[in-house]
Amino acid sequence: MENKSHALMAGIFTIALLAAAILIGMWFNRDQVEWVPYQIATKLSVPGLNPQAAVRYRGLDVGRVENISFDPQVVGQILVRISVRPDTPITRSTFATLGYQGVTGIAYVQLDDDGSQPVMLKSSEDNMARIEMRPSLLDQLENRGMAILRQTEEVAKRINNLLEPANQQAILAAFDNISKAANEIGGIPRQLQPTLAALPGVTKQAQQTLSTLNTLSKDASRLSASLNDIAGKISSPQGTIDKINDTADQITAVANRFEHETLPLANDARSSLRMLNRTLNNLSERPQSILFGPQEASPGPGETGFTVPETN
Structure with a gap:
């Protein structure tokens, strides 16, 4: 009986010691x-994500997933x-x-930052902040694969x-047209x-024409130089143009002298000739006017001695 009580005490002590060791280990590992x-x-769908899954920030372990549930306020949204x-x-x-x-x-949850809003996001149990979830690489591949x-x-x-x-016939007809073309x-x-055989002769004629054009161009250049020389001589001081201008000035001076000196003499001579002609006409009509003088003119209307002629 005493042996049994010792064995029971030893068992209880062992169990207590094991429980204490477990509690101490949990205490140190808490x-x-x-x-x-x-x-x-x-x-978005979250296949393969479970509670206690890792949370990584650009590849570094920074936390874990605590809970996954549906949003009671938004249908189809996962929190x-x-x-x-x-x-x-x-x-x-x-x-x-x-x-x-x-x-x-x-x-696992991969966190990243695009740097557009570098302001720290604070969160607590009472006011828990939300982080946006974007499509993963598999989601993008799935969407693009569907497209x-x-x-x-x-x-x-x-x-x-x-x-x-009908389209086959059209394609065959198109190939037929291409073959004909x-x-x-x-x-x-x-x-x-x-035409290709005649090209050498045409080329030779073209070369001859170009040679003729070159000769004409040289002649035209010489003619142009001669004309420029003549123009230079004409327009040079004491040249032909200056001589023509001097001659024109002399003619203008002679014309002015003729106008101011010769024309008045011609007018006087013309008046004298008219008077001479008038005198000769009077002499031919009344020769006696040389002895008795010129006949007095009959008085006109309003003058002394004027009489009105009688009419039959």
């Missing part, structure tokens, strides 16, 4: 970091609560994406339309052969 909570809101170290530089321009570890497919598939489908439809019987193009060199 998390003493004050984590800062943030919330990620997204309508991911994360806890990060207080020294993590999370700003207003920080965004989150999903990353995947190797080929296992285990997802490529739609474009491929459209191309396949167009190819099917192109291969319809190629045959006609092949006959062009034969048609051009006479």
Whole structure:
């Protein structure tokens, strides 16, 4: 009986010692970091993301995922609560994406910053800040893959339309026309052969024409030089133009003298001739006027001795 009581006490002591060791280990391994909570809101799918998943900032482990739930206020929106170290530089321009570890497919939250708003984003349990989640590389590949598939489908439809019987006939007709055009193009060199054979003679004539034009150009240059020489002599001082100007001045002076000296004498001579003619006419009509003098003129109306002639 005493042996049994000793064994029981030894068992209880062992269990107590083991429990104490576990509690001490948990005490030393407890998390003493004050984590800062943030919330990620997204309508994108989050495949492979589970609680306790890693949170990394540009590849460095800075926290973990605490909880994943649906937003009760927005239909279809997912809320991911994360806890990060207080020294993590999370700003207003920080965004989150999903990353995947190797080929296992285990997802983690990747934080990054584009630097557009370098202002620290503060968060607490009472006022939890939200971080934007952007499409991951797989999401972008999926979206672009769907776009490529739609474009491929459209191309396949167009190819099917192109291969319809009516279009096939049109394509065959086009190839036939191209073949005919190629045959006609092949006959062009034969048609051009006479023209090509005549080209040397035409080239020789063109060279002769160019030689003639060069000779004419030289003659024209000499003629131009002669004309320039003549023009220089004419326009030079004491040249032909100056002599013509002097002659014109002399003629102008003679004309002025003729106008002022000769013309008055001519006018006087003309008056004398008129008077002489008048005197000769009076003598021929009344020769007796030489002895008796000129006949007195009959008085006119209003003068003394004027009488009105009688009418029968």
